[in-house]
């Protein structure tokens with residue numbers, strides 16, 4: 001492992017090496033949000049053309065891509081056009097139908113695979129995958145019917161979280177419960193859709209590992225990131241995470257094992273809870289992740305560079321953390337404050353990234369700021385000052 005906590009692992013070479021795609025090739029991306037935008041920035045910088053497929057008429061990625069196909073993710077004509085225009089396709093949106101990826105895969109290389117995306121977009125499949133691969137996670141039960149809650153509750157330890165199995169994000173579609181009754185109420189309020197009931201984890205902190213695994217099976221991890229949430233939405237990240245070497249070593253090892261067990265190709269993010277020296281897997285995202293945005297300014301290669309490299313069948317790059325970093329998400333909440341003033345962001349002291357979204361809304365991710373420097377406390381002061389405006 002590097003002194004900054006990044007690591008290279010070559011534990012498995014099951015992945016199939018591919019003929020590399022070089023600059024001039026065209027890369028497709030499903031999804032048109034900020035992750036697609038930053039992918040497009042990285043890809044175009046390296047000389048690739050980018051085609052975005054996104055049902056919205058305009059958006060963060062469409063604005064910077066070479067071309068935008070405005071179709072639904074399951075629209076046969078849109079997918080055919082994408083396949084005919086591109087040399088490889090990736091996704092920035094984890095809820096893209098796996099069958100759309102399967103269709104595209106018949107024509108062009110697709111990474112991540114439909115199988116990996118299918119696991120990541122369903123909390124039951126995801127947690128079952130962890131258990132089947134002897135990877136640590138908190139106790140959970142599947143809830144299909146409201147009557148399932150009674151027995152499931154009996155196996156919990158007094159406090160639990162009920163989450164919809166699919167389509168939850170930024171803390172939406174989940175509730176902390178202290179009784180079976182509360183869980184039943186939540187289940188009904190979610191519309192009686194399939195849920196997972198899982199033990200509440202009294203964690204010390206939350207961390208994530210973002211990694212890239214290439215088509216040769218080599219894994220390159222970014223350093224462990226420490227994540228703080230506000231109202232279920234990621235607020236700040238501190239890198240490297242302020243954890244012991246034991247915890248950071250465990251987090252990286254679990255992440256590599258997981259990526260290899262999935263035979264993953266592409267960029268994968270893994271969210272974990274840390275309690276003492278123990279780590280429990282929370283969830284995974286089959287794409288670059290908000291907690292990896294600091295890599296745009298603080299590491300030798302960004303998570304989006306890695307997405308381009310792995311999609312193109314090229315080796316994932318070795319990662320070096322140049323300096324510690326703190327990332328602050330800019331939500332619509334900040335921009336909507338009457339007291340907010342752009343001049344309170346001193347761009348000579350930090351790196352500002354905005355996603356070009358026209359309308360600021362509460363809870364909407366509008367951009368982020370990376371503070372980079374040797375002294376994390378000083379970086380956190382910069383964040384606190386901005387949050388007080």
Ligand SMILES: Nc1ncnc2c1ncn2[C@@H]1O[C@H](COP(=O)(O)OP(=O)(O)O)[C@@H](O)[C@H]1O
Nearest residue numbers: 161168169170171172198199200201229232283
């Ligand atoms: N079992 C749990 N115990 C304690 N906190 C939890 C648990 N599950 C989720 N949380 C909190 O809620 C946040 C969002 O949950 P998560 O499962 O990551 O869903 P998503 O990010 O898709 O909304 C987590 O980052 C964590 O802060």
Ligand SMILES: [Mg+2]
Nearest residue numbers: 170271282283
């Ligand atoms: Mg999460």
